[in-house]
Structure formats: structure tokens, C-alpha cells
Amino acid sequence: MAADSKITLEVLRGYLNCPYLAHLLLAGKAGVKSDYEIVISELEQEVRLNVVARLRSQHTDQDLVTGVSLDAAALSNGTAYVLNAELQRDGFSIHFDGLKRVAGRSRLGNFQYVPLLFCGTNHIHKTQRHLLEALGLLLSRVQGVAPSFGIIYHGSHCAATKVRLPLGLPAANERFDEVTQIQRGDTLPKLLLNPHCPACQFRQHCHSAAVEQDSISLLGGLKQKELKRFARKGLFTLTQLAHTFRPRRKGKRSDRRSNHRYHALQALAIRDKRVYVLGAPDLISRDVQIYLDVESNPDEGFVYLVGMIVRDGSGETRHSFWADTKDQEREIFDQLVAVVSRYEKPAVFCYGGYERSFIQRMRRLAKRKRPIDKLLAALVNTLSIIYTHFYFPTYSNGLKEVAGWLAFRWSDPDASGLQSIAWRIRWERTHDGLSKAKLVEYNLEDCAALRTVTEFVKSACGSASAPTESGKADALPPMVMRVQDLDKLANNRTWGKIAFVHDDFEYVNNCAYFDYQRQRVFFRADKKRRRRIRKPGVHLNRRIRPTKRIEIKASKCPFCGGRNLVSIPKGQRAKGVNVRVKRAFDLVITPGGMKRKIIECRATVYRCLGCDHRFASEQYQRLAKHFHSLMSWAMYEHVAHRLSAGTLQQMFRDLFGLTVSDLEILMFKSLMARFYRTTYKALLGKILSGPILHVDETYVKLRTGKGYVWVLSSTEEVVYLYQPTREADFLKKMVRNFRGVLVSDFYAAYDSIPCPQQKCLIHLMRDMNQDLLNNPFDQELQSITKPFGALLRSIVATIDKHGLKQRRLARHLDEVEEFFRELIAQSPRSDAARALRERLLKWQGKLFTFLRYDSVPWNNNNAENAIKQFAYYREGTTGTLKEAGLNEYLVLLSVFQTCRYRGISFLKFLLSRERDIDGFCEAKRKRRRRPEIELYPPGFTPNHLKRLGGHKNLPGSSDSALE
Known part of the structure; x- marks a missing residue:
């Protein structure tokens, strides 16, 4: 540091933007x-002069003093x-821009001061709020009390906004200590590029230094958390990070496009120094192509310039629509819509989502929405294609960098988004024609740059996805490479079908397959094998001797x-009433074993003497x-297994000699889920009316995409629910009348449920342990985790001895309060300790709720164990399930898990045909007489009848079926 270096307001503002600054x-x-930084400073000075002039006009000289040295x-x-x-x-x-006297006790007397801050922009950003906190901290050292709020004057109208300051200003105190350490030279901030860099006076210096260091922070979009995660892995340079890339193979049933950026x-x-193409990008191609770019001042909140380049069969035209004020924004938008409406099917390209947001905002104000809907339908975001599929050798995906790599150049080398804002502000203050001309030129050059990038992407899309006659994709330019080709170079495996050069080789190879040899080669040479092969003819199930024969009659x-x-003999039956012998299959399960049961059913055909209709019993139709x-x-x-x-x-074939198709087994699931739907609803109602509700959720991959399975559980009942998203709105409606304690993990969606809550302390303890492993030498972190562990251990020891009894656990409430009092008094500086402290204080009221209730556990094991049962099933069904089939499985899984929690046999419960689990547990198990036949539920058509065209559900009384 310089010998006479002092911490100034500029240093504090710089630290809030970047410690290295x-x-x-x-x-x-x-x-x-x-230029942007200069313009913002000029605006701030204008606000300062206007506010001072206003205050002088409103107060006397005795009530206003300037240019003093602050002391008591x-x-x-x-x-x-x-x-x-x-x-x-x-x-x-x-x-200090200023101080204002307000009521309140302080070292000065019966009054105190709050800080004033002048800001040139209309919107107040986080930096201004933090700077106001720092000024409040310094002011508290003079007057002996920290102000509870500050005032920021901002914008062209010099609006005054009251900003609340946190009690004690702990964050400001930490920031000031860190700046002091930098001043003394105790710590040296790392050079890390951030979003403030484009507006910083040291932007060139820091960028050059970062390039020399090959810093990972050169990559745009990287957040502080990701940089720290890379640092823990020992990755500090781009070259090191590049060596970690491993292409992920696409799943066989993965139909959804991933938006992940690697x-x-x-x-x-x-x-x-090469462009990598990931996946199969697709960019629409139309005869008319429009390249659109809009300019706005985000602080003003309106679009003032719309630029377009239109390319059709006749050539290229350029359009620029300028708005002097916000009132003219709708006018330039109408001009944009008018140009697009001239063409029937144009493709409108933009770069980023701002253009779409602008059009959607103007659509809400428009009377005629159809032309705007046509514009939105034709809009294509080139950046979204690049983000998902293209990796340019640039540090970010900004239009300036990508187009610059493609050799596009702007007429002004300093042209940028921030520079355009500075040009617009200067024009608004002076109405200088030169600034306007620069903006119009810059906007059209952005459109031209967008055209350059889009044409490159379009050519790469066609080469990467369009197969040629030889079955291979078109050759890409030398500077472009597919990631899948990179994967082939790294993994030269010989699995898969071989493309033989000679047809003779392919013929011989096809004759060498395992199944082909056993069915076509060995079969001819082995007579015993030929005899063992079952000849086509009668189905296996029709050849088994029936156990019982039943005739189905009608009354x-x-x-x-x-x-x-009257019954009709077989030879006299009319067409359409022919019946055949049906076979039904069952298992007789006893404590000593199982055996199959074959029921052969015949139906009598009747003629009604009253209406002369001929028919067979409805029971025959629904057998x-x-x-x-x-x-x-x-x-x-x-x-269960x-x-x-x-x-x-x-197993059906080997154990019982029965042929049961996989479609019929899926039908079993559907029928059983329908049968136990009432059990499922009863379990859900009992859980929601109980004193404890455990909740957890996990993802599931279906054929149609990703969904979530939720678990609602008590100590003895479990219910699984499927939802397409992770949003908990359905849960709020479902538990609106719940009056017990909700036990869950730390997912934020549960916080909106209005009931007492207990967070899972096992989750918290594991997170703490991981923090300790990641930061083994952080003493501040250990000063939090060690007392918490001792407190939790004493509580668990009481639970082990006396159970979850409130009168025994209440004595630990004082220990909990003492722990949090000590935690509040701490001001850790390490990121891990600070984050843990904030987390504990945030959840303070939901960590030890179980101390105030009977039988409320301190963990979410009931729900997590239920989730684990589903996770086992999910491993073997990823991407193969449909939503309907999953819902049916969840009904049966809910019944199984409830039986498991209650310690009863799931198989015995199913065989009992009971639907009330409580009734099954309490009643003496009487042996019920089996019905001779069982029927499908009314309206249900089994798969084997669907293939035959279905069957009619005849009118008449509804016989009890499998329900």
C-alpha cells in the first residue's frame, strides 16, 4: 500500500463492487x-446540486450547515x-454527502443523525444500500448510536427514498474490517473478474492480468460459489479446467434437451481455439430473414431505438426507429410491427431475451394482438441456440465477443452496451446530433453482427445434423468440431454394428450371431433339440387340465x-350370441405352499320369452x-421385491406352468390400484388429520420428461403422490386444515405452510460435517459446530433415556436459547462460518420445535425411508414409465409401505381382500369363502379383449367384481 493511503468514499464504493478495485x-x-462512469458521476453531481438548492430554499442558514469536519x-x-x-x-x-437530524437518543442529546446519499440513477442498487450502511456505521462511532435508516436522493427528479438499516450493522462492520485489512496489507484480494469490470477504470489492466494468469474468472457467467468449488478441486486456470471435460453420453430414452452449460x-x-458443437442444434430457415436489435436505458425503463436488417429475395433493407421520449415508444413499436407484417412467413432473429420481453410488454398495451402474436411466433433467439449447443473460443457468449471472433468489427472500437447508455444520456442532456448518429450506427452494426453470427450458426447446424447419402454428417469447417467426434477420439471402442466393406463379410457375420446359430444351425444337426422345440398349435394355458368346471347362468x-x-342348445344359437369356453387362473396360497387353480367356465345362452332377445349372462361378458x-x-x-x-x-412359467404376458402383469397393477384406491384415500385422510406430518420429495424421469414424487407420512401411514413440478402449491391446498407439526427438510417451499414446523436436524448435521471437511482449518466454523453438536448430543441422550416426551425435553429450551444468544454475538469472517451462522439464525424458530411437543421426532426419517423405497424402484425404470402407470404403482407402494411401518404382511393383507388396514389389524382373521368366479370392474376392458375390438357392457345389475 501507499504510505499515505487512506480509506475514502471512493475506496469503500470500489470495495463493494470489487475488493481488488x-x-x-x-x-x-x-x-x-x-465514458459510462463519467456520465454517472455527472448525473450524481446534478442530483447533489439540485438537492442542496432545494434544501436551501426550504430551510434557513441556521438549519443548514456545509463543509464541516464531523465530530461530536x-x-x-x-x-x-x-x-x-x-x-x-x-x-x-x-x-458524507449529508446528514439529517431525526428524533432519538444519542451521545449528542435527544436527537441523532441519519446519513444522506446522492445517486445519479433512478433505481437504487445493492451497492448504494451497502454504502449507506457503511456511512451509518462510521456515523455511529461519532454519535454513539447506529441510525435505523438512511435516505438516498436519486434520479432526475431527486426522489428521496428511505432505506432501512439492519440493527447493529453487522455486515457493514465486517466489510469495513476487511477494507482495513487490505489497507494495512494483511490480506491481498485475488484478481477475479466480475460484472462490474466493463464500467471500471481498471478494466484493461485487470483483463490483461487475468489473461496472463489464465484465470478461470475470465469465463463470463461464473459465480463466486462456482469459483470456490473449482478452487477446492485445485482448478485455478482455464487450462486446468479444460482437462476436466468428459462428454456425457445421452441416455437411450432421453428425449428432453438439456440447457446445461459446461x-x-x-x-x-x-x-x-476451436468451436465445439454439442448435440444436434436446429435453426429455422426462411426466405425472409429479419435481424432485430433494440436499444434502451434500463434505468429509464423504455426502448428508444429499434433497428432492423431485412433480407429477402430482392436484397437487403435497413430500418431505424427512434423515440425522443417514452411517449413515442408505442409509435416505434407500431413501425416495427408494420415492417414485419409485410412478409407472410419471416424469421425474426434476435440476440438474447430482451427483445421478446419488450414485444410481450407492448402486446399488453396493444389493441390488435394478432400481428404481435405473429411477430412473437416468428422470433428466434440465436443466443439460446448458442448457449445450449455452441462453445466458441471466447470468454463469454456476448455478441461483441462472438461476432468479433468471426472477424466482424464495429466502426467505434469502444462500442458496447454501457457506451450506448452513455451516448443516450448525453443526447438527453444536450440533444447532440452526433450522439444520436453514433447510436443509430451502433444499433445497425449490432444487427449486422447478429446476421454474421446467425449465418455461421445456421451453416454449422446444417453440417452437424443433416446426414448425407453415405449416412454421415456433412463435413464441418476446420475450426468447428462436434463433441461426439471428440468423444470418439477419447473412447475408441469397437462395440456396435460394424460397417463391412464387402457384402460377403456382412453375410458371414450375420450368420454367426448366437440366436441364429441355435435356431438355424444347431437345430438342424440335433434331433433331440428339434423334439424339444414346441410346435405351434394350442396355447400352453389351454392344454392344462382344469381344476374346476363352472357353468355361468342367468336369472x-x-x-x-x-x-x-329358456336355454338355447348350441346348434340353434343365433349369430352374435356364440360363446366359447373361457379359462380363469388363480393361485391357492396357504402357509404350507402355493398351487395353481384352473377354472373352466361355460355359459348358457338364453332366449327371453318376454322380448325374444337372445343373450348370455353378463357375468360371462365380464369374467x-x-x-x-x-x-x-x-x-x-x-x-415388495x-x-x-x-x-x-x-416365474409364472417356471413355477406354475402358466403363460402370463407382461401386458397382463401391467393390467394386474391397474386393477389392483383401482381396487385399493379407497385404501389410499383413507390413508391420506388419516395422515392429514394426525398430529405429525412428514414431507419429502424426489425426482423421477418419465418417458415425457422429469417429474417429482412427494411423500406424506406419519409414524404408521405413508402416501406417495406424483406432481409434474417441484412447486408446493398443491401441498398448501391439501394441508390447509392441518393442525399438527410439519417435519421436513430445508426446502424453501415448505415455509409458506402455516403450521408449526420441525426441520430435519440430520440434514443440518450432515451439511455442517461437509462444511468442516471442506474447511478443516476454519476455527470460526468449529466455534459454531462444536457447541451445536454438544447441545444436540445432550438432547438425543435425553430422548434415548425417556423418549419423545415434552416434559422431559423442555429442560433443554434454556440451553437452546443460550446457544443462539452466543451465536448472535459472534461476527465470523470466513465465508463458511458466516453462511452457517446466517442459516442457523434463519431457521432458529424451526430447529427445536420438537422440544415443545410430545412424540415429534427431530429428524425426517419416516419420509426419507419412504423415499428410499421409491428410489430403489426408480433405478430400474428411469425413462420407461408413463404418468398413469406411475400413479398406479404409487397407490400400491403406499399400501405396502404402510403395512411395513405397521409390521404386518403385505401379502396377507392383499390376499385378505380387505381395504381397511385398521380393520385388518384389529379383526380376527376369519377364513372367507372364495367366490367361484371373479369379474372385471364395470367399464374395464382388458388388453386381450381390446385387441379383439373390445366387448359391450350389457345393461343389468352390477355384480361385484374384483373390488
């Missing part, structure tokens, strides 16, 4: 201020306003209800092919 300023360095003596006079003051202390010299691949592109006509019926016990055993194996339909199909 504060280091450079304290070292006495000077850079070249950007100067402020003890109680002047209403103190402007342009300086606070001089050892090591710092801080300029920073390692970006670093690889920079290292290799009344289903058409007129008459009971005067089930598989009975309840057989389906219960199959679903028991499927849910996670056996697949294919495995069950083989």
Missing part, C-alpha cells in the same frame, strides 16, 4: 475512467441538515328384466381371466 485504489493506482462537537449544535461533511480519523477520510467445455474451446333378461327364460390371489402374489413380488414384469412372466 479497493486494493488498487489504496495502492495509489489510477486508470482510465469509462460539530454535531452537538443539532443543526437540521449537515451537508458536504468530512470524517477524518486515523487511516480514513470519508466524505464451463469445462468452454475452457476447452478457448484452449484449442333374468338384461334387456327387459323378465325372468321367463376375469386372472383372479385376485394370483394378481396379489404378482403385485406383492413387483412392489421390485421384480420386473419380464421376471414375473418367467
Whole structure:
């Protein structure tokens, strides 16, 4: 540091934007201020002059003093306003824009002061708020009390906004200590580029230094968390990061496009100076192409310039629509819509989402929405294609960098988004024609740059995705490479189909397959093998000897209800009433074993003497092919032991000699889920009316995309629910009448549920442990985790001895309060300790709720164990499930998990045909008489009848079926 370096207001403002900037300023360095920074300073000065003039006109000279040195003596006079003051202390010299006297006790008397700050922009940003906190902290050292608020004058109208300051200003105190350490040279901030860099006076200096260091922070879009994560892995340079890229293979059933951005691949592109194409990008191509770019001042909140380049078959035209004021914004938008409406099917390209947001905002104000909807439908965001699929050898995906790499150049080398804002502000102040001309030229050059980038992307899209006659994709330019080709170079495996040069080689290879040899070669040479092969003919299930034969009769006509019926012999039956012998299959399960049961069913055809209709019994039409016990055993194996339909199909054949297709097994799941739907609803109602509700969620990948499975659980009941998103709005409606304690993890969506909550302390403890492993030498972190561990251990020891009894646990409440009092008094400086402290204080009221209730656990194990059961099933079904099939499985899984929690046999419950689990547990198990036949539920059509064209549900009385 410089010998006479002092902490000034500029240093504080610089530190809030970038600690390295504060280091450079304290070292006495000077850079070249950007035009944007100069303009903002001029606006701030204008606000300062206007506010001072306003205050002078409203107050006398006795109520307003300027240019004083801040100390207790100067402020003890109680002047209403103190402007342009300086606070001089050892090591710092801080300029105060102003102070305002307010009521309140302080060292000065029955009044105190709050800081004033002048800001040139209309919007107040986080930097201004933090700077106001720092001024409030310094003021508290003079008057002995920290102000509770400050005032910021901002914008062209000099609006005054009251900003609340946190009690005690702990964050400001930490920031000031860090700046002081930089001043003394105790710490040296790392050079890390951030979003403030384009407006900084040291932008060229820092960028050159970062390039020399090959810093990872050169990559745009990297946040502080990601930089720290890379640092923990020992990755500090782009070259190191580039070596970590490994292409991820696409799943067989993965249909959804991933929007993930791989920073390692970006670093690889920079290292290799090559464009990498990931996946199969697609960019529409139309005869009419419009390249659109708009300019705005975000602080003013309106678009003042719209630029367009239109390319059609006749050539290229350029349009610029300018707005002097916000009132003219709708006019230039109408001009934009008018140009686009001239063409029937144009493709309108933009770069980023701002143009779409602008059009959608103007659509809400427009009377005629159809032309605007046409414009929105034609809009294509080139940046979204680049973000997902293209990795240019540039540090960011900004239009200036990408187009610059493609050799496009702007007429003004300093042209940028910030520079355009500075030009617009200067034009608004002076109406200078030169500034306007620069803006119009810059805007059209952005359109031309967009055209250059879009044409490159379009050519790369066609080469990367369009197959040629030889089956291979078109060759890409030398500077472009597919990531899949990079994967082939790294993994030269020989698995897969081989493309033989000679047809003879391919023929011989096809004859060498395992199945081909066993079915075509060995079969001819082995007579025993030929005899073992079953000849086509009667189905296996039709060849088994029946266990029982039943004739299905009817007692009344289903058409007129008459009971005067006569049976019709087989030879006299009319067309359409022919019946065949049906077979039903069941299992007889006893404590000693299982055996199959084959029921052969014949139906009598009747003629009604009252209405002359001929018919067979409705029971014959709805006769089930598989009975309840057989389906219960199959679903028991499927849910409890996670056996697949294919495995069950083989087990039926090997154990019982039955042929049951995988489609029929899926039908079992549907029928059983329908049967136990009332059980499922009863479980849900009991959980929501109970004293404790455990909640957790996990993801699931379906054929159609990603969804979430939620678990609601008590100590004895479990219910699984599927939702397409992770939003908890459905849960709020579902538990609106819940009056118990909600036990959950730290997912923020649960906070909006209005009931007492207990957070899972196991989650918190594991996170703490991971923080300790990541920061093994952080003493501040250990000063928090060690007392917390001791407190939790004493509570768990009481639980082990006395159980979850409130009268035993209440004695720990004082220990909890003491722990949080000590935590509040701490001011850790390490990031990990500070983050943990904030987390504990945030959840303070929900960490030890169980101490105030009986039988409330301190963890979420009931829900997590239920989630684990579903996770086992999810491993083998990723991307294969449909939503309907998943919902059916979740019904059965809810019943299984509830039986598991209660310690009863899931198989016995299914075989009992009970639907009330409480009734099954309490009642004596009487042996029920089995019905001779079982029927499909009304309206249900099994798969084997769907293939035959279905069957009609005849009118008549509804017989009880599998329900």
C-alpha cells in the first residue's frame, strides 16, 4: 500500500463492487475512467446540486450547515441538515454527502443523525444500500448510536427514498474490517473478474492480468460459489479446467434437451481455439430473414431505438426507429410491427431475451394482438441456440465477443452496451446530433453482427445434423468440431454394428450371431433339440387340465328384466350370441405352499320369452381371466421385491406352468390400484388429520420428461403422490386444515405452510460435517459446530433415556436459547462460518420445535425411508414409465409401505381382500369363502379383449367384481 493511503468514499464504493478495485485504489493506482462512469458521476453531481438548492430554499442558514469536519462537537449544535461533511480519523477520510437530524437518543442529546446519499440513477442498487450502511456505521462511532435508516436522493427528479438499516450493522462492520485489512496489507484480494469490470477504470489492466494468469474468472457467467468449488478441486486456470471435460453420453430414452452449460467445455474451446458443437442444434430457415436489435436505458425503463436488417429475395433493407421520449415508444413499436407484417412467413432473429420481453410488454398495451402474436411466433433467439449447443473460443457468449471472433468489427472500437447508455444520456442532456448518429450506427452494426453470427450458426447446424447419402454428417469447417467426434477420439471402442466393406463379410457375420446359430444351425444337426422345440398349435394355458368346471347362468333378461327364460342348445344359437369356453387362473396360497387353480367356465345362452332377445349372462361378458390371489402374489413380488414384469412372466412359467404376458402383469397393477384406491384415500385422510406430518420429495424421469414424487407420512401411514413440478402449491391446498407439526427438510417451499414446523436436524448435521471437511482449518466454523453438536448430543441422550416426551425435553429450551444468544454475538469472517451462522439464525424458530411437543421426532426419517423405497424402484425404470402407470404403482407402494411401518404382511393383507388396514389389524382373521368366479370392474376392458375390438357392457345389475 501507499504510505499515505487512506480509506475514502471512493475506496469503500470500489470495495463493494470489487475488493481488488479497493486494493488498487489504496495502492495509489489510477486508470482510465469509462465514458459510462463519467456520465454517472455527472448525473450524481446534478442530483447533489439540485438537492442542496432545494434544501436551501426550504430551510434557513441556521438549519443548514456545509463543509464541516464531523465530530461530536460539530454535531452537538443539532443543526437540521449537515451537508458536504468530512470524517477524518486515523487511516480514513470519508466524505458524507449529508446528514439529517431525526428524533432519538444519542451521545449528542435527544436527537441523532441519519446519513444522506446522492445517486445519479433512478433505481437504487445493492451497492448504494451497502454504502449507506457503511456511512451509518462510521456515523455511529461519532454519535454513539447506529441510525435505523438512511435516505438516498436519486434520479432526475431527486426522489428521496428511505432505506432501512439492519440493527447493529453487522455486515457493514465486517466489510469495513476487511477494507482495513487490505489497507494495512494483511490480506491481498485475488484478481477475479466480475460484472462490474466493463464500467471500471481498471478494466484493461485487470483483463490483461487475468489473461496472463489464465484465470478461470475470465469465463463470463461464473459465480463466486462456482469459483470456490473449482478452487477446492485445485482448478485455478482455464487450462486446468479444460482437462476436466468428459462428454456425457445421452441416455437411450432421453428425449428432453438439456440447457446445461459446461464451463469445462468452454475452457476447452478457448484452449484449442476451436468451436465445439454439442448435440444436434436446429435453426429455422426462411426466405425472409429479419435481424432485430433494440436499444434502451434500463434505468429509464423504455426502448428508444429499434433497428432492423431485412433480407429477402430482392436484397437487403435497413430500418431505424427512434423515440425522443417514452411517449413515442408505442409509435416505434407500431413501425416495427408494420415492417414485419409485410412478409407472410419471416424469421425474426434476435440476440438474447430482451427483445421478446419488450414485444410481450407492448402486446399488453396493444389493441390488435394478432400481428404481435405473429411477430412473437416468428422470433428466434440465436443466443439460446448458442448457449445450449455452441462453445466458441471466447470468454463469454456476448455478441461483441462472438461476432468479433468471426472477424466482424464495429466502426467505434469502444462500442458496447454501457457506451450506448452513455451516448443516450448525453443526447438527453444536450440533444447532440452526433450522439444520436453514433447510436443509430451502433444499433445497425449490432444487427449486422447478429446476421454474421446467425449465418455461421445456421451453416454449422446444417453440417452437424443433416446426414448425407453415405449416412454421415456433412463435413464441418476446420475450426468447428462436434463433441461426439471428440468423444470418439477419447473412447475408441469397437462395440456396435460394424460397417463391412464387402457384402460377403456382412453375410458371414450375420450368420454367426448366437440366436441364429441355435435356431438355424444347431437345430438342424440335433434331433433331440428339434423334439424339444414346441410346435405351434394350442396355447400352453389351454392344454392344462382344469381344476374346476363352472357353468355361468342367468336369472333374468338384461334387456327387459323378465325372468321367463329358456336355454338355447348350441346348434340353434343365433349369430352374435356364440360363446366359447373361457379359462380363469388363480393361485391357492396357504402357509404350507402355493398351487395353481384352473377354472373352466361355460355359459348358457338364453332366449327371453318376454322380448325374444337372445343373450348370455353378463357375468360371462365380464369374467376375469386372472383372479385376485394370483394378481396379489404378482403385485406383492413387483412392489415388495421390485421384480420386473419380464421376471414375473418367467416365474409364472417356471413355477406354475402358466403363460402370463407382461401386458397382463401391467393390467394386474391397474386393477389392483383401482381396487385399493379407497385404501389410499383413507390413508391420506388419516395422515392429514394426525398430529405429525412428514414431507419429502424426489425426482423421477418419465418417458415425457422429469417429474417429482412427494411423500406424506406419519409414524404408521405413508402416501406417495406424483406432481409434474417441484412447486408446493398443491401441498398448501391439501394441508390447509392441518393442525399438527410439519417435519421436513430445508426446502424453501415448505415455509409458506402455516403450521408449526420441525426441520430435519440430520440434514443440518450432515451439511455442517461437509462444511468442516471442506474447511478443516476454519476455527470460526468449529466455534459454531462444536457447541451445536454438544447441545444436540445432550438432547438425543435425553430422548434415548425417556423418549419423545415434552416434559422431559423442555429442560433443554434454556440451553437452546443460550446457544443462539452466543451465536448472535459472534461476527465470523470466513465465508463458511458466516453462511452457517446466517442459516442457523434463519431457521432458529424451526430447529427445536420438537422440544415443545410430545412424540415429534427431530429428524425426517419416516419420509426419507419412504423415499428410499421409491428410489430403489426408480433405478430400474428411469425413462420407461408413463404418468398413469406411475400413479398406479404409487397407490400400491403406499399400501405396502404402510403395512411395513405397521409390521404386518403385505401379502396377507392383499390376499385378505380387505381395504381397511385398521380393520385388518384389529379383526380376527376369519377364513372367507372364495367366490367361484371373479369379474372385471364395470367399464374395464382388458388388453386381450381390446385387441379383439373390445366387448359391450350389457345393461343389468352390477355384480361385484374384483373390488
